[in-house]
Amino acid sequence: MKSVYLALDFPDWESSNAFLKEHAFSNIPVKVGMELFYREGPAIIERLKAKGHPVFLDLKLHDIPRTVGRAMKNIASLDVDIVTVHAQGGSEMIAEAKEALLAGQGSETKLIAITILTSFSEATFHDQLRYQTSIKDMSSQLAHVAHQGGADGIVCAVHEVSEIKKNRGQHFLAVTPGIRIQPLQIDDQKRIATPSYAKEAGADILVVGRAVTKAAEPYKAYEQIWKEWDECNII
Ligand SMILES: O=c1ccn([C@@H]2O[C@H](COP(=O)(O)O)[C@@H](O)[C@H]2O)c(=O)[nH]1
Numbered sequence: 011m012k013s014v015y016l017a018l019d020f021p022d023w024e025s026s027n028a029f030l031k032e033h034a035f036s037n038i039p040v041k042v043g044m045e046l047f048y049r050e051g052p053a054i055i056e057r058l059k060a061k062g063h064p065v066f067l068d069l070k071l072h073d074i075p076r077t078v079g080r081a082m083k084n085i086a087s088l089d090v091d092i093v094t095v096h097a098q099g100g101s102e103m104i105a106e107a108k109e110a111l112l113a114g115q116g117s118e119t120k121l122i123a124i125t126i127l128t129s130f131s132e133a134t135f136h137d138q139l140r141y142q143t144s145i146k147d148m149s150s151q152l153a154h155v156a157h158q159g160g161a162d163g164i165v166c167a168v169h170e171v172s173e174i175k176k177n178r179g180q181h182f183l184a185v186t187p188g189i190r191i192q193p194l195q196i197d198d199q200k201r202i203a204t205p206s207y208a209k210e211a212g213a214d215i216l217v218v219g220r221a222v223t224k225a226a227e228p229y230k231a232y233e234q235i236w237k238e239w240d241e242c243n244i245i
Pocket residue numbers: 017019043124126127128129165166187188189197199217218219220221
């Protein structure tokens with residue numbers, strides 16, 4: 011399931027579509043986040059799928075189990091590749107989400123749980139959230155919770171992948187955002203890594219946004235990320 015999803019962090023369909031067209035990104039896997047989904051609604055998923063793009067719906071659901079289960083029932087009908095919930099919602103919430111996917115049209119949809127957002131550093135994790143443990147330990151614990159709930163994998167920083175794979179098995183998918191290439195632009199991310207480090211760590215799926223969308227030559231940047239990570243030709 012090795013793939014590189016491009017984060018379509020654009021305000022609307024017009025700007026997303028214009029970007030994809032201008033830079034000849036046909037059929038590439040794309041990630042739709044809250045910004046785009048809250049503007050365009052489920053129609054954006056149909057539009058992207060109609061153009062041949064595999065879709066990752068990154069809504070990061072986090073609520074009581076019943077609420078997430080009912081929301082996931084609606085998401086299931088969109089039949090996306092991947093959907094996200096927060097592992098901090100607990101294994102019962104994750105199990106309800108999984109059950110809703112399996113019961114609906116989303117039986118092929120991978121349920122992926124967010125561990126600790128890549129925008130946290132150890133310092134902000136400890137000072138703001140007052141956790142006593144390290145990000146690595148907490149990510150591992152949240153991966154355990156996700157696994158127990160029946161998730162297919164987790165979102166984590168590249169630095170946490172090998173420990174999670176060691177504990178949960180190679181089949182448990184590791185999805186890694188915070189990917190950066192030269193010229194380095196960190197933005198609001200804290201736990202960043204290169205595609206080659208992601209490869210070494212054993213990541214299954216990379217998520218790339220600004221390293222491509224803000225690059226001088228976006229297609230070249232996307233291609234470079236694939237090559238560095240996989241050392242093979244673009245999909
Ligand atoms: O821990 C997380 C979870 C999700 N994301 C999402 O990935 C992209 C990353 O964008 P960049 O521009 O490559 O930084 C973005 O859509 C986030 O919502 C994440 O960064 N970290």
